[in-house]
Amino acid sequence: MADIEIADIKKIAEVVKRKYNYDFTNYAMSSFKRRIQRILDYFKISSVDALIKRLSDDASFFEEFLVEITVNVTEMFRDPSFWRVLRDDIIPAIMLNHDKIRIWHAGCSSGEEVFSMAIMLRELGVLQNSQLIATDLDKEILKRAKSGKYSLKNMELNEKNYIRFQGNSSLKDYYSEQKGVAVMDPSLVENVSFREHDLVKGEVFNKFDLVLCRNVMIYFNQSLQNEVLKKFHESLFKFGYLIIGSKESLIWCDIANKFIVVNNEEKIYKKFKD
Amino acid sequence: MNKYDLSNRYKAIVIGGSAGSFQGITRILSSISPDFNIPIIMCLHRLKHVRNGFVEALSLKSVISVTEPYDKEPIKKGKVYLAPSNYHMSIELGNYFSLSTEDMVNNSRPAIDITLGTSGYVYRDKLIGILLSGANKDGALGMKNIKNKGGMTIVQDPKECMIDTMPSAAINVTEIDYVMKVNEIISFLNELNSHYK
Numbered sequence: 001m002a003d004i005e006i007a008d009i010k011k012i013a014e015v016v017k018r019k020y021n022y023d024f025t026n027y028a029m030s031s032f033k034r035r036i037q038r039i040l041d042y043f044k045i046s047s048v049d050a051l052i053k054r055l056s057d058d059a060s061f062f063e064e065f066l067v068e069i070t071v072n073v074t075e076m077f078r079d080p081s082f083w084r085v086l087r088d089d090i091i092p093a094i095m096l097n098h099d100k101i102r103i104w105h106a107g108c109s110s111g112e113e114v115f116s117m118a119i120m121l122r123e124l125g126v127l128q129n130s131q132l133i134a135t136d137l138d139k140e141i142l143k144r145a146k147s148g149k150y151s152l153k154n155m156e157l158n159e160k161n162y163i164r165f166q167g168n169s170s171l172k173d174y175y176s177e178q179k180g181v182a183v184m185d186p187s188l189v190e191n192v193s194f195r196e197h198d199l200v201k202g203e204v205f206n207k208f209d210l211v212l213c214r215n216v217m218i219y220f221n222q223s224l225q226n227e228v229l230k231k232f233h234e235s236l237f238k239f240g241y242l243i244i245g246s247k248e249s250l251i252w253c254d255i256a257n258k259f260i261v262v263n264n265e266e267k268i269y270k271k272f273k274d
Numbered sequence: 275m276n277k278y279d280l281s282n283r284y285k286a287i288v289i290g291g292s293a294g295s296f297q298g299i300t301r302i303l304s305s306i307s308p309d310f311n312i313p314i315i316m317c318l319h320r321l322k323h324v325r326n327g328f329v330e331a332l333s334l335k336s337v338i339s340v341t342e343p344y345d346k347e348p349i350k351k352g353k354v355y356l357a358p359s360n361y362h363m364s365i366e367l368g369n370y371f372s373l374s375t376e377d378m379v380n381n382s383r384p385a386i387d388i389t390l391g392t393s394g395y396v397y398r399d400k401l402i403g404i405l406l407s408g409a410n411k412d413g414a415l416g417m418k419n420i421k422n423k424g425g426m427t428i429v430q431d432p433k434e435c436m437i438d439t440m441p442s443a444a445i446n447v448t449e450i451d452y453v454m455k456v457n458e459i460i461s462f463l464n465e466l467n468s469h470y471k
Binding site: 003006028029030031034035071073074078079081160161164215217218219221222225245246247248249251252 | 323325342343344345346347358360361362364365366367372373374375376377388392395
């Protein structure tokens with residue numbers, strides 16, 4: 001099959017921006033290109049031009065497009081060592097000075113990290129003192145996150161991660177099996193606010209003690225990463241924590257000098273300058 | 275008398291490997307010249323949930339220390355890079371890495387096809403792709419992409435491989451310029467490096 005040209009990618013991003021007000025023009029090129037190819041294959045669309053036509057003509061198709069264009073592969077307790085540091089060092093440090101802890105899951109996708117957080121906070125006995133806001137640009141994926149339904153196959157991996165996290169229970173205590181699907185205990189997220197929010201276009205909407213955005217900005221190019229990091233900086237209380245994925249780094253970012261590294265291995269940063 | 279028609283036009287070397295490739299890789303990394311001046315980009319199948327240890331094990335024998343790049347890290351001469359566990363690693367126009375957590379490809383993350391395919395796209399005829407021993411077909415399509423863009427393709431001699439599925443798959447889907455034993459790959463790389471002085 002012929003390569004999708006950069007010009008094609010730009011054309012698609014332009015149509016989406018003009019008609020639907022989502023801006024993908026600064027997404028990282030190679031993964032975005034693979035997503036477009038995947039969409040062409042998945043919906044059996046013969047060419048980029050045909051895709052552009054369909055996006056222009058059919059607004060209901062755009063919702064399906066949105067689900068497929070973003071990457072929604074995630075795990076509960078991905079990088080168990082990170083979750084241990086969060087439990088043993090970071091959350092206790094925040095609770096030392098606050099009665100309430102405010103957390104933003106930016107780009108929460110299908111919600112695995114939100115449930116991991118809720119489980120960890122419950123095991124620490126501070127879930128009721130926590131205010132969690134989970135956002136994603138895709139409202140379909142937010143519905144999935146809220147429902148807390150996961151395939152049993154994925155739960156095997158999640159269980160393995162949980163064991164490495166060394167939680168004080170079994171992951172099985174937090175879900176029930178219903179019709180071959182794992183359904184998470186809904187009380188875990190009863191106080192979580194799931195909201196539609198686009199990191200690219202969205203405004204800063206609140207202040208937090210902790211912002212989690214792991215393996216989301218890897219889909220952005222560097223200039224967009226800089227823009228989004230400015231928003232995170234603004235969304236944090238002074239001495240609040242920013243956490244990114246284990247292979248992401250602030251080194252090349254404009255805003256790096258306003259953060260200090262708390263844990264380099266787990267990519268935990270602390271805002272120390274306004 | 276030089277055995278291969280080489281020049282200093284190559285911008286990168288990309289190496290894929292899986293089951294049975296560890297020994298070959300360590301032999302290559304321990305035998306290349308310490309002043310090796312072309313970036314070596316490796317995508318090797320590895321345990322998904324063991325984040326540490328592999329890069330250290332490779333660095334132990336390597337004459338150049340091996341690093342797992344961060345997302346958007348620039349690619350530099352004289353460096354050896356390894357795709358980190360549980361991420362796909364792509365090369366972007368502008369000569370830097372990007373990482374992703376997309377679905378597994380060929381049951382693998384990192385997938386060799388992704389690293390090889392994106393390298394081929396970026397470096398075109400200035401790339402050398404090397405595929406070593408392995409038990410599945412990941413990497414074969416990546417080698418095809420490299421060849422289609424005018425790059426050079428090399429596979430480890432299937433007769434020498436512990437498991438030859440991977441290089442044989444590449445031989446079946448695309449033109450391979452050289453079939454080499456690990457020793458020949460080493461002298462090839464060192465001869466190539468001599469063009470950069």
